Amino acid sequence: MPVTATPPHTHWGPDFAALRRADPELAGLVLAELERQSTGLQLIAAENFTSPAVLAALGSPLANKYAEGYPGARHHGGCEFVDLAERIAVDRAKALFGAEHANVQPHSGSSAVLAAYAALLRPGDTVLAMGLPQGGHLTHGSPSNFSGRWFDFVGYGVCRDTGLIDYAQVRALARKHRPQALVCGSISYPRHPDYAAFRDIADEVGAYLIADAAHPIGLIAGGAAPSPLPYADVVCATTHKVLRGPRGGLILCGARLAGRIDRAVFPFTQGGAQMHTVAAKAVAFGEAATPAFTAYAHQVVANARVLAAALAAEGLTVTTGGTDTHLITAEVTDFAMDAATARAALAACGIVLDTCGLPRAGGGVVHGLRLGTAAATTQGMGEAEMVRIAGLAAAALREGATEPGLREIRSAVRELVSAFPPYPAQPAS
Numbered sequence: 001m002p003v004t005a006t007p008p009h010t011h012w013g014p015d016f017a018a019l020r021r022a023d024p025e026l027a028g029l030v031l032a033e034l035e036r037q038s039t040g041l042q043l044i045a046a047e048n049f050t051s052p053a054v055l056a057a058l059g060s061p062l063a064n065k066y067a068e069g070y071p072g073a074r075h076h077g078g079c080e081f082v083d084l085a086e087r088i089a090v091d092r093a094k095a096l097f098g099a100e101h102a103n104v105q106p107h108s109g110s111s112a113v114l115a116a117y118a119a120l121l122r123p124g125d126t127v128l129a130m131g132l133p134q135g136g137h138l139t140h141g142s143p144s145n146f147s148g149r150w151f152d153f154v155g156y157g158v159c160r161d162t163g164l165i166d167y168a169q170v171r172a173l174a175r176k177h178r179p180q181a182l183v184c185g186s187i188s189y190p191r192h193p194d195y196a197a198f199r200d201i202a203d204e205v206g207a208y209l210i211a212d213a214a215h216p217i218g219l220i221a222g223g224a225a226p227s228p229l230p231y232a233d234v235v236c237a238t239t240h241k242v243l244r245g246p247r248g249g250l251i252l253c254g255a256r257l258a259g260r261i262d263r264a265v266f267p268f269t270q271g272g273a274q275m276h277t278v279a280a281k282a283v284a285f286g287e288a289a290t291p292a293f294t295a296y297a298h299q300v301v302a303n304a305r306v307l308a309a310a311l312a313a314e315g316l317t318v319t320t321g322g323t324d325t326h327l328i329t330a331e332v333t334d335f336a337m338d339a340a341t342a343r344a345a346l347a348a349c350g351i352v353l354d355t356c357g358l359p360r361a362g363g364g365v366v367h368g369l370r371l372g373t374a375a376a377t378t379q380g381m382g383e384a385e386m387v388r389i390a391g392l393a394a395a396a397l398r399e400g401a402t403e404p405g406l407r408e409i410r411s412a413v414r415e416l417v418s419a420f421p422p423y424p425a426q427p428a429s
């Protein structure tokens with residue numbers, strides 16, 4: 001049903017002037033944050049810039065609507081339009097990823113993983129996932145997360161010499177521990193998982209295969225990374241990383257598990273869906289289905305490859321020697337500082353990225369840097385800018401400690417990003 005009505009009786013909009021009048025303090029913070037995002041280099045691998053259309057859906061009156069349940073089966077009245085919005089989001093997600101079923105309600109990536117576990121497992125079950133020091137997410141068995149408390153996690157790692165997932169170890173651990181589920185997916189692995197190998201191991205021990213594709217799902221949407229859909233029983237994802245949608249989660253699965261997944265999201269782990277976010281997810285899935293997004297996803301990877309090579313040339317030790325994705329991890333040991341000091345030196349120059357634990361070549365774990373190209377590529381930066389960024393980052397690590405060095409690099413960063421504003425100065429009419 002096409003909805004064309006214009007409400008005659010109200011004016012609304014993501015009306016920044018209204019926020020300014022009502023709450024200047026918060027309005028000031030929003031502007032300061034926009035300024036921070038626009039004048040620094042945003043290299044956090046999990047971040048991106050959503051489109052003005054996505055932001056408009058997020059700031060819409062759909063935020064007012066209670067909608068427990070699913071389209072056509074809600075616990076609240078007045079859901080006729082949000083039902084349509086959710087159906088569009090579900091249909092677009094299914095088409096985009098070639099999935100039989102999609103649940104677009106998880107509030108976050110962690111909520112999606114929680115629901116997947118709730119659908120497939122019982123408390124106390126054994127789960128084999130990437131070890132946390134090697135790049136597993138909190139939801140992969142951290143003792144400070146529900147996953148570590150309610151399930152018995154076993155961690156696999158990577159080969160000492162290559163930094164690549166050690167599939168022989170995964171198989172050996174699966175045979176030994178007979179897990180009910182095998183999880184593939186990581187917060188820091190820069191290469192494509194071998195989904196067929198994971199499926200084979202899961203089948204050998206009769207385990208479910210859960211792909212936590214929170215990071216690569218946007219590359220998968222753009223055809224720039226292989227899809228776990230043909231192999232995994234359940235695919236969990238976020239919508240706000242490379243996929244460039246609103247902050248939220250997504251679950252994809254076959255028709256066989258559809259009912260279990262839906263019940264695990266609502267009513268088992270969540271209440272009412274956030275319909276403004278669901279609508280914004282629909283907008284983002286629509287954007288991700290365009291040729292422009294396919295080109296974007298491929299450019300994200302091309303940029304990351306160039307950035308990884310340029311960082312290596314500047315003296316950083318890039319894990320696995322490079323990347324297949326948007327994500328790069330690197331050690332800074334050659335700069336005679338630890339990763340936390342390196343992150344602070346870079347931040348002082350307006351270069352924003354993360355630290356994380358990394359499997360060290362030869363064994364053990366070291367703290368390193370994690371960065372990605374999703375946001376910078378959305379801004380329109382290309383390979384030439386990546387080389388420049390590597391040079392500025394290395395200069396910050398070498399000279400950032402001195403006051404004049406810092407000022408100079410900070411202004412070079414400002415100048416570079418000023419040519420690539422994340423949002424247009426004037427909204428398109």
Ligand SMILES: *Cc1c(COP(=O)(O)O)cnc(C)c1O
Nearest residue numbers: 108109110137186187212214215
């Ligand atoms: C980002 C991420 C998540 C969780 O996403 P949130 O929205 O922060 O809860 C889960 N798993 C992996 C592998 C991630 O990278």
